[in-house]
Amino acid sequence: MEMFFDPKGIALVGATGSPIKSGYRVLKNLINGFKGGIYPVNPNYEEIEGLACYSSVLAVPDPVDLAIVLVPALRVPQVIRECAERKIPGVMIESAGFAETGEEGKALQEELRQINLETGIRLWGPNCMGLVDAVHDHVFSFVVQNIRDQGFVGGDVSLIVQSGFLSAGFLVDMMSHGTMGISKACSIGNKVDVDECDLLEYLLDDSDTAAIGLYLESIPDGRRFMDLCRSSTKPIVVLKGGKSTVGAEAAMSHTASLAGNRAVVSGALAQARVVEADDFNQMMDICRALARFPEVSEESRRRVAILTPSGGAGIVSSDFVDQVGLELADLSQTTRDTLRTVYPEWMPVSNPIDIWPAIELNGAEAYVTAFEALCADPNVDAVFLHLFAVGFVRDNISPLGDAVRSSGKPVFCWIMGMRELVNKAWKSAREQGIPAFREQYRAAECMAAVLKRKKVVELEVPEVSLQGAIALPERLGQLLGDERGTLDEHLSKQVLAAGEIPVVEEKIVSSEDEAGEVASNLGFPVVMKGLSPGKIHKTELGLVRLGIGAAEEAAEEFERLKRTMDGNGVVLVQKQIRGELELIVGLVRDPQFGPCVMFGLGGVMAEVLKDSAFAVAPLTRSDALDLINRLKAQELLDGFRGAPAVDREALSRILVRIGELGCAYPRIREIDINPLILSEGKPVAVDASVILDS
């Protein structure tokens, strides 16, 4: 990938002397910043802008390891073949007119893919804006001319953006507004070869990149993407387009993208410790906050001190701190004592720290005194600083920088006030390493992203590899190899039990007497079910009978079930479990992420609360515990209405095991445990089905 970012020489195929064309803009951008050889290619020119122009890439002299291609789509395949022949290892195709433009374009793109497969030449694009590297002045893109003149500054956040046009607008916006600097911005377009994973892998190793933001419409290789994210110590933020049903439909018609099951994608990102963003500027704000404060801690860090010149603004901030799941710090005695030295006598010390009366009394120094005390306070995990740049409050925050640096504490600054002073304060904040924001809520969101960021745990080795490590009894293993479609309830639970998942006590019975005997042994009440091939909706077909209280009743029921099934099928006697909570556990195969474990509320609650979450299998123990934690209705799990609390360890073992089954037996298309009943806090699978490929 190195040749895309730091090439020795570049052939620009489609260079032109006509200033309104993209081929001219790219050339000018190269001339203005790129230090290596630049070789315009266009048979119609002898030279452009003082550079010798070549009739084809074949004629370009060494060294050249990157070609940027801007010729019309139909001519692109030929150019690529010539590049391959010329042994140019990388091509950035910025021309449009491929898969995004219907059948003909799709065929053209497929041709590019074939050339990539045949020759191994790496292709970036097509239908993209290429690369802008603001740190090294590498503008391999027509997106904007004279990058430095636009006031662009370098920074340490890098971007990967799927949508071509979006990346242009977005990048130009971000850089020209001077709110933050960018390191590398990569517009990846149709991803015929180089994709988000390749670029992410490169950026994870890039010393100029401290945090990475991605706008993606699809994540085709979900597993590789996850593995990269999980291995990263750099913060990663993803804005996934097409989350809602309508959004997903729009995504389908836009790029040839598969939007993916929203819940699966969100689950996978959470599992990989990726922060999910909702909007473009929000993504960038979270990126710059995380780039500034990438430290993670094993301890919970939630305690925020709010330092404000306005009680009213402090109140609103308190609401936001609460809303994003953080809390107000309980200030230490030392801090309280320090604040009392600057506060007027009548004023009680509390958090938010309303500093205006102290400023009136002691001047702007009071602000600095308070800020330093908060930075040094062990009860404070982060400081939320309000800065009113209105002329009569200190708008120069450089004295605060030392306190931030020496304490290493995350500080976030909300700035409002007179435009000129706001800009000045913003610049000063950036110099002092204090992320600044124009809206309180955004500042609170970024604070939450920084404080809640979890330490990347040493990647526990999941207990199974992806195939075959769960040893089922031979009979069941064979079944999972040969059978098709839905296994009956009893067989399904035998598979689960063999996978060490606790299932309800039950037995197939073959006579009235046996039914009575088994029922007596299980203990009343029991449930009896008729299992008949292909009859999935047992309840609707009258094949389930609850609350059987005596042996004779069980015997009668045996007879009734047999009759109902016309003699086909078998009869199951099952201990009736009365639990305190119904859950659902499942396994699905996602086209992007492969086998995924689903965990959610069951019963009536499920339909109203729609509370479920996904994680990609195999799960580590901590993945499983996190998955349980992602359920919204946590209070139901923690001993609701006097019920015993859920045994989270037992539950997590089930989640791990379900994932392992999915990984070990690729013919399992789906597993559905519904309900998994919690009885005295212990989970038991009461009904289940395992669905195999048909």
Place this chain on the structure above:
Amino acid sequence: MEMFFDPKGIALVGATGSPIKSGYRVLKNLINGFKGGIYPVNPNYEEIEGLACYSSVLAVPDPVDLAIVLVPALRVPQVIRECAERKIPGVMIESAGFAETGEEGKALQEELRQINLETGIRLWGPNCMGLVDAVHDHVFSFVVQNIRDQGFVGGDVSLIVQSGFLSAGFLVDMMSHGTMGISKACSIGNKVDVDECDLLEYLLDDSDTAAIGLYLESIPDGRRFMDLCRSSTKPIVVLKGGKSTVGAEAAMSHTASLAGNRAVVSGALAQARVVEADDFNQMMDICRALARFPEVSEESRRRVAILTPSGGAGIVSSDFVDQVGLELADLSQTTRDTLRTVYPEWMPVSNPIDIWPAIELNGAEAYVTAFEALCADPNVDAVFLHLFAVGFVRDNISPLGDAVRSSGKPVFCWIMGMRELVNKAWKSAREQGIPAFREQYRAAECMAAVLKRKKVVELEVPEVSLQGAIALPERLGQLLGDERGTLDEHLSKQVLAAGEIPVVEEKIVSSEDEAGEVASNLGFPVVMKGLSPGKIHKTELGLVRLGIGAAEEAAEEFERLKRTMDGNGVVLVQKQIRGELELIVGLVRDPQFGPCVMFGLGGVMAEVLKDSAFAVAPLTRSDALDLINRLKAQELLDGFRGAPAVDREALSRILVRIGELGCAYPRIREIDINPLILSEGKPVAVDASVILDS
């Protein structure tokens, strides 16, 4: 109130020639804009800035109808007395040092209140920033000097801000960033006399005000505030500080404010058709959007067309449109035909309208063609326009203005791109009457505020006045007058039944035989309860028995209950109702809003979903229907799992009646119907308590 906004002459008490002082800033501001007489008052000066200075307000010549006071707090009462003596009708007290500064200050503020009560002089403040009227250049404030030089522009949104310092920062920010204009900004401070209601009433009649935004920490006279909002045809947006528990605590310690029950306040605001905001800039953005598109419609307007040069941005917008409860418009055939004339052949027409390929083919005209078609499309309620001001997309939106004006359709514009061009586009959008936004989500929020705004229904006269109009039988009326504390279940339901609220069939029985007889008449199963004075937790005391299936059982139970109650109390036999859903209906008295009706989910659901809403009594029928609509779990009401849908009319009658009871009988402190069971869709009160003042 007129003298505060358009005085004939102003006495400035505390004027000074020292440029760093507030008293000088106000004077300069008056000189720069105010056309009437300006009379500085300060015994230490003969003249300031060429104006004669007076030793006291008593010496100020006519005409003078407003005094602005900036002297230290301790001297303020004396100044006010002199103003009253001088027959100056209004005083704006900008000095601080009152209730916000502890006991001494509180006493001072109380003194001001006494003067107001004694003399009738109107007092604005203290501890406030006064008034900035950008349209008339009336800057009766020290907040900022030389308002015009800061680039401030007039506009049609007016503001009422409780927090003094906040209003300053906020106002300066808003005006200097040029994103929107302001009409009047009122900083109300400690509200010793003039409060948000007085100002709101004035602004509702003010021809320079099209929409009103309020930041409030308390709404002491909730009923007057609501009545004003309900009578308004102008959009009103409220940001209420202190919503969360922590926020409310912060509010308590800030101004001497009562933050109020968050749910009650939100309910009251929703009932009064007020839009609730979460953040400062958001409040302003919603205000300017509503000021531009104040039209309301009785029809549901939810269908949005997204016009974008970037498929990716369109996808993200689709997600937001969905998230704020709007939907993507299904374009009319005419629009589709028009779009086909500019689209490349391969491209399908869909919404979002990705216009970039059409622009590549047909130039920027394609943008205008598409926009005009969308404005004219009867299937489209609003257009969400994306504008990428990056140099190669039309950044001048003036050609779009005509379409907006002629269609009258709400249009919202998201602008990103090169800073300079963004500013140009923003200005152009403002001139064309198209609200512009820098973040997609914000644009979507504002769109939702405009499209969901409801027509103010002709205020239905509630069926009762606030007192006594519900005619209860004399016995019950007397009870509600004389009794104290909690009425027993049966009595409580008799009160409800007399108020035409359906209650479960039940009867007090006085013998074993009667118990059996009544139970048989009601039909089995029945419930039997022992009602014993002061025993509220009946279930825990073994005084409730469900599922009694025969007359003998009822007779036995009578005996058991009597025994359990030691011979005290009475026995109630009640039809056992098996319903499909449990609800809770209640009445509470809120210190700010008076009697309020609560409606929520009951049973286990209630504790998990915490789904309830409030409305201020008395309720009209449509208030009650709205209250039902505000429950989040609507699906439970609409025939969940095959159950019959809730009879919303019957339910709304109960809500109206509960409110009327609360209004008619002020000694009712609380009513609690729990559960109100829905049986075959019909609501029946099964258990209830009425709590009277003790």
